[in-house]
Amino acid sequence: MTTAQLSVGELLRDWRERRRRSQLEVAIAADVSARHLSFIETGRSGPSRTMIERLCEELEVPLRERNRLYLAAGFAPVYQERPLDDLGAARSAVEAVLTAHEPYPACAVDVRWDMVATNRPMELFLAPLPDALRQPRLNMLRATLHPDGLAEQVRNYTQWRAHVVGRIRRQLYRTAADGLVELLEDVEGYPAPPGSDVEAPAVTARDGALPVLPLLLRTSLGDLSFLYVLSVIGAPRDVTVDEIAVEAMFPADDATREALLAHQPRMSAALMRAGCVCADNLETMSVKAQQYAAEVLRREQITPHLVRLVLGGPGLAGFESTGIPDEWVGLVVPGQFQSRYYTVRSWQGGELTLDVVVHDVGLVTEWATRTDPVGQTVTITEPKGSYAAPDGAQWLLLVGDLTAMPAMARIAETTTLPTRIWAETPDDLPGYLPETAEVTWSTPPSETSSDLAAAVEKIEWPEGDGYFWMAGESSQMRAIRKHLMRERKLDSHAYDVMGYWRGGGQKRQPRSVDPGPVWREGKAQGLTDEQIWQRYDEQQEQQ
Numbered sequence: 175m176t177t178a179q180l181s182v183g184e185l186l187r188d189w190r191e192r193r194r195r196s197q198l199e200v201a202i203a204a205d206v207s208a209r210h211l212s213f214i215e216t217g218r219s220g221p222s223r224t225m226i227e228r229l230c231e232e233l234e235v236p237l238r239e240r241n242r243l244y245l246a247a248g249f250a251p252v253y254q255e256r257p258l259d260d261l262g263a264a265r266s267a268v269e270a271v272l273t274a275h276e277p278y279p280a281c282a283v284d285v286r287w288d289m290v291a292t293n294r295p296m297e298l299f300l301a302p303l304p305d306a307l308r309q310p311r312l313n314m315l316r317a318t319l320h321p322d323g324l325a326e327q328v329r330n331y332t333q334w335r336a337h338v339v340g341r342i343r344r345q346l347y348r349t350a351a352d353g354l355v356e357l358l359e360d361v362e363g364y365p366a367p368p369g370s371d372v373e374a375p376a377v378t379a380r381d382g383a384l385p386v387l388p389l390l391l392r393t394s395l396g397d398l399s400f401l402y403v404l405s406v407i408g409a410p411r412d413v414t415v416d417e418i419a420v421e422a423m424f425p426a427d428d429a430t431r432e433a434l435l436a437h438q439p440r441m442s443a444a445l446m447r448a449g450c451v452c453a454d455n456l457e458t459m460s461v462k463a464q465q466y467a468a469e470v471l472r473r474e475q476i477t478p479h480l481v482r483l484v485l486g487g488p489g490l491a492g493f494e495s496t497g498i499p500d501e502w503v504g505l506v507v508p509g510q511f512q513s514r515y516y517t518v519r520s521w522q523g524g525e526l527t528l529d530v531v532v533h534d535v536g537l538v539t540e541w542a543t544r545t546d547p548v549g550q551t552v553t554i555t556e557p558k559g560s561y562a563a564p565d566g567a568q569w570l571l572l573v574g575d576l577t578a579m580p581a582m583a584r585i586a587e588t589t590t591l592p593t594r595i596w597a598e599t600p601d602d603l604p605g606y607l608p609e610t611a612e613v614t615w616s617t618p619p620s621e622t623s624s625d626l627a628a629a630v631e632k633i634e635w636p637e638g639d640g641y642f643w644m645a646g647e648s649s650q651m652r653a654i655r656k657h658l659m660r661e662r663k664l665d666s667h668a669y670d671v672m673g674y675w676r677g678g679g680q681k682r683q684p685r686s687v688d689p690g691p692v693w694r695e696g697k698a699q700g701l702t703d704e705q706i707w708q709r710y711d712e713q714q715e716q717q
């Protein structure tokens with residue numbers, strides 16, 4: 175049964191249990207007899223309008239949900255819901271808070287974090303987001319965590335996502351608002367951007383430097399660090415006003431404060447000239463990676479599962495390699511807005527070479543195999559790399575499947591360290607890896623799985639300090655991270671393990687346990703939110 179089908183008594187009981195209040199406690203506070211409250215909850219008595227309002231006030235039921243209770247009791251909804259533009263003084267108050275906060279970013283969001291209004295600095299941060307993330311409305315949480323949003327710029331992605339998931343759960347608990355379960359599902363399902371595990375700075379409660387978890391953003395102004403303050407409008411009498419919160423971002427360190435203050439004159443002048451936010455001045459505070467339009471010059475089938483694409487043209491003129499041997503770029507193929515990551519196999523004489531694995535289905539796979547890509551224009555993002563062998567490393571161990579071959583080849587070609595490679599590929603690749611490396615070849619168990627974790631557990635490790643690099647199917651990588659930490663007890667600088675793709679044939683990033691069904695089942699069984707999340711966490715633990 176959904177909450178829309180519950181009786182007014184059941185809804186009231188649900189809110190009382192959410193607030194963890196006993197019948198007696200609520201009855202005393204609301205000045206009604208415990209027996210009468212019990213009768214209302216069990217349906218033996220029907221509550222009056224005044225009684226519903228009194229109990230809702232006591233239980234801090236959000237206005238939208240109060241309307242639901244009135245409807246369930248056979249009354250008309252009491253609270254209006256008007257667009258922000260029609261809210262007079264409340265709208266002016268929101269605008270005043272947003273404007274007064276400049277040059278720091280701030281926005282007003284509704285109960286689902288859908289954007290209602292922003293100030294200009296915030297708009298500048300959000301301007302590079304693709305249209306797809308703005309439809310039907312821009313959602314602040316999706317925007318920061320979606321792979322096509324700001325995800326790659328969030329340096330503490332893993333921590334920040336965990337924090338966001340906690341916020342959504344609490345919001346669900348507090349408001350029971352529609353759309354929050356779907357938001358939770360989406361946010362939990364977004365893939366972490368490549369390298370986010372290794373790049374996440376160690377911001378822990380034990381650091382003691384900051385009493386809050388900051389949002390660490392990589393931007394064209396440098397690395398910025400923000401904390402946020404949440405404001406709500408007091409004594410709301412309208413559903414929209416009740417659900418609006420202003421999220422004001424404050425600099426969490428001096429460098430961020432100085433960067434934003436220094437940026438302010440440029441930003442204001444540009445905005446004043448334009449009178450509005452327009453494409454010309456948006457770039458000034460872009461957090462989006464630089465992009466390049468590249469033409470596909472050649473396509474070569476290296477093996478049945480590997481296609482080489484050589485890109486070039488004037489659009490790549492400004493492209494600069496990082497020099498990091500496992501550097502990758504985002505690739506957006508024509509007609510798509512989602513990117514996929516590919517290693518820069520080489521960048522020479524204005525030509526960028528990518529070696530692309532083709533498998534059963536896939537956005538890039540289909541484009542690279544079922545159309546003739548030569549002559550087409552693709553979009554490439556700025557390169558980034560992760561490989562960082564520590565000073566003093568005496569050897570290199572590289573492990574990967576076919577997707578990791580371009581990176582392993584480039585690392586092995588450029589290193590002077592003795593190198594051993596474990597390569598899991600479906601086809602023979604003679605001459606692909608340099609002869610200087612000692613290679614152990616194997617074949618994957620199937621097209622959509624890998625056995626590399628088992629291979630690594632059998633490796634005989636060389637003496638002394640070295641560097642271990644591995645990439646491939648994500649579940650294998652998770653197993654290996656555990657192995658390296660628990661059994662080999664390696665320092666985090668001594669290895670780099672990255673999930674390059676997800677096996678199992680899912681269309682989108684799978685979650686180990688899907689929160690949606692757990693939530694719905696729990697609700698149908700009458701469990702409290704807390705019991706549902708406990709069940710959810712237990713199921714995840716068992717994975």
Ligand SMILES: Cc1cc2nc3c(=O)[nH]c(=O)nc-3n(C[C@H](O)[C@H](O)[C@H](O)COP(=O)(O)OP(=O)(O)OC[C@H]3O[C@@H](n4cnc5c(N)ncnc54)[C@H](O)[C@@H]3O)c2cc1C
Nearest residue numbers: 368515516517530531536537538539577674675676679680
């Ligand atoms: C930093 C980094 C560097 C990478 N470098 C390379 C590279 O140089 N060359 C390369 O080919 N890939 C590379 N990858 C992996 C590549 O980005 C993914 O395999 C990507 O999912 C492929 O996109 P797609 O559009 O073909 O398939 P998608 O649309 O992403 O996925 C469709 C389906 O195919 C499955 N799938 C995805 N990849 C594979 C695969 N390799 N084998 C079998 N099934 C798969 C998925 O599980 C899904 O079910 C790299 C990834 C990262 C993070």
